[in-house]
Amino acid sequence: MTYQNYSLKQLQQIDAAHHLHPFTDHKELRETGSRIITHANGPFIYDADGTEILDGMAGLWCVNVGYGRDELADAAYAQMKELPYYNSFFKCSTPTPVLLSKKLAELAPKGIAQVFYGSSGSEANDTALRLVRHFWALEGKPEKNRIISRKSAYHGSTVAGTSLGGMDLMHKQLGGAVPNIVHVMMPYAYELALPGESDHDFGLRAAKAVEDAILEAGADKVAAFIGEPVMGAGGVKIPPMSYWPEVQRICRKYDVLLMLDEVITGYGRTGEWFAAQTFGIEPDTITTAKALTSGYQPLSALLVGDRVAATLVEKGGEFYHGYTYSGHPVACAVALKNIEIMEREGLVDRVKTDTGPYFAQALQERIAGHDLVGEVRSIGLMGAIEIVKDKATKERFLPAGSAAVTVRDHAIAQGLMLRATGDTMILSPPLIWTRETIDMACDRIARALDLAQADLRKK
Ligand SMILES: Cc1ncc(COP(=O)(O)O)c(C=O)c1O
Numbered sequence: 001m002t003y004q005n006y007s008l009k010q011l012q013q014i015d016a017a018h019h020l021h022p023f024t025d026h027k028e029l030r031e032t033g034s035r036i037i038t039h040a041n042g043p044f045i046y047d048a049d050g051t052e053i054l055d056g057m058a059g060l061w062c063v064n065v066g067y068g069r070d071e072l073a074d075a076a077y078a079q080m081k082e083l084p085y086y087n088s089f090f091k092c093s094t095p096t097p098v099l100l101s102k103k104l105a106e107l108a109p110k111g112i113a114q115v116f117y118g119s120s121g122s123e124a125n126d127t128a129l130r131l132v133r134h135f136w137a138l139e140g141k142p143e144k145n146r147i148i149s150r151k152s153a154y155h156g157s158t159v160a161g162t163s164l165g166g167m168d169l170m171h172k173q174l175g176g177a178v179p180n181i182v183h184v185m186m187p188y189a190y191e192l193a194l195p196g197e198s199d200h201d202f203g204l205r206a207a208k209a210v211e212d213a214i215l216e217a218g219a220d221k222v223a224a225f226i227g228e229p230v231m232g233a234g235g236v237k238i239p240p241m242s243y244w245p246e247v248q249r250i251c252r253k254y255d256v257l258l259m260l261d262e263v264i265t266g267y268g269r270t271g272e273w274f275a276a277q278t279f280g281i282e283p284d285t286i287t288t289a290k291a292l293t294s295g296y297q298p299l300s301a302l303l304v305g306d307r308v309a310a311t312l313v314e315k316g317g318e319f320y321h322g323y324t325y326s327g328h329p330v331a332c333a334v335a336l337k338n339i340e341i342m343e344r345e346g347l348v349d350r351v352k353t354d355t356g357p358y359f360a361q362a363l364q365e366r367i368a369g370h371d372l373v374g375e376v377r378s379i380g381l382m383g384a385i386e387i388v389k390d391k392a393t394k395e396r397f398l399p400a401g402s403a404a405v406t407v408r409d410h411a412i413a414q415g416l417m418l419r420a421t422g423d424t425m426i427l428s429p430p431l432i433w434t435r436e437t438i439d440m441a442c443d444r445i446a447r448a449l450d451l452a453q454a455d456l457r458k459k
């Protein structure tokens with residue numbers, strides 16, 4: 001690899017001079033220099049100093065089968081030799097997206113059998129937004145175009161993704177969102193449940209916010225509701241089990257489409273292939289990306305339910321939408337192999353029956369009791385740790401978010417890649433993690449919490 005001709009310092013200098021990173025304060029990064037990750041294997045990543053770090057985030061919620069899978073590299077290589085690219089415009093197709101569509105239709109929840117491809121989750125959500133509005137226009141109801149989303153939702157970083165999302169800081173820099181998108185309360189019991197309110201009742205109340213928004217606009221104006229089954233980037237906010245079935249009931253009552261954004265939860269993270277199955281719902285569209293290829297290739301798949309697909313096909317004419325890389329043959333070849341590996345190794349079932357429950361128990365038994373921890377929660381192999389100054393009152397450290405960054409920095413120094421979002425630590429490891437890996441991660445989190453505590457209480 002040519003980078004080996006460069007020292008770490010040189011790579012950092014070139015990075016600072018030429019590379020604008022996503023979601024980054026560039027001035028700050030240039031002062032500290034970036035961490036250059038050079039290689040990875042199994043559950044570990046390695047930086048240019050050779051430091052081994054256990055990857056608690058599966059890259060960015062995506063490397064579900066872990067690193068160093070020769071089979072995926074071989075699948076990409078073979079496909080590149082045979083046909084590196086051809087498009088699926090002008091009545092053409094290539095074999096791998098055809099076969100991947102069939103496979104996804106088999107795995108998808110009931111009532112979903114069609115797929116539209118892109119290269120990223122953001123693109124897939126653009127497609128979803130356009131598709132549901134197009135659906136209602138084809139149904140003769142073009143004014144039924146409002147989308148209901150949630151505060152703090154993350155649906156990507158394109159203009160449509162940001163507009164669908166509910167991140168205030170992103171909206172502030174947008175200079176004008178896609179019109180007709182409204183945001184309602186999120187199902188985040190830790191901060192929003194009323195004193196004495198049960199989880200079940202809180203879930204119903206959070207769902208009622210969707211109904212209120214429909215009634216406020218008028219059902220004939222509302223196209224769809226969109227939500228992440230478990231809010232990811234917003235802080236692994238896991239709704240009570242009462243929430244999603246009630247949201248589905250409300251959507252059906254008012255004939256509002258239900259769009260799930262499973263860019264994080266899709267492909268096994270919650271212990272089923274899709275979180276729709278975990279929560280027992282049957283959405284009209286499911287946005288997926290990330291773990292579809294375990295991040296080895298950029299690829300997204302919008303899974304389109306029968307009702308929307310039937311209208312698109314029967315009443316459609318041309319849908320003026322698509323991407324150069326829709327159904328990219330190499331990315332689809334890698335996705336097929338990735339799913340084959342997950343099936344062969346039983347990774348999804350392992351999350352459901354073994355590592356998911358063990359992860360939940362380990363977080364409860366070993367992390368929840370720490371003085372800095374207000375709550376731990378998890379579902380499958382995604383989890384969150386709330387960092388607080390006072391467990392009883394849930395008071396946070398100031399300035400907001402600073403304590404979680406302190407914990408994160410100690411965790412990385414202890415050899416565990418953790419993410420901090422606001423005052424919440426996030427875990428979303430590769431699905432190949434075993435009980436031993438979970439123990440290793442908990443040891444490192446516990447040490448990081450102790451060290452952070454010493455720093456924070458000093459201030
Ligand atoms: C729920 C959700 N939707 C959409 C996206 C956007 O995906 P991408 O970054 O591939 O555009 C993300 C990315 O993290 C996500 O978490």
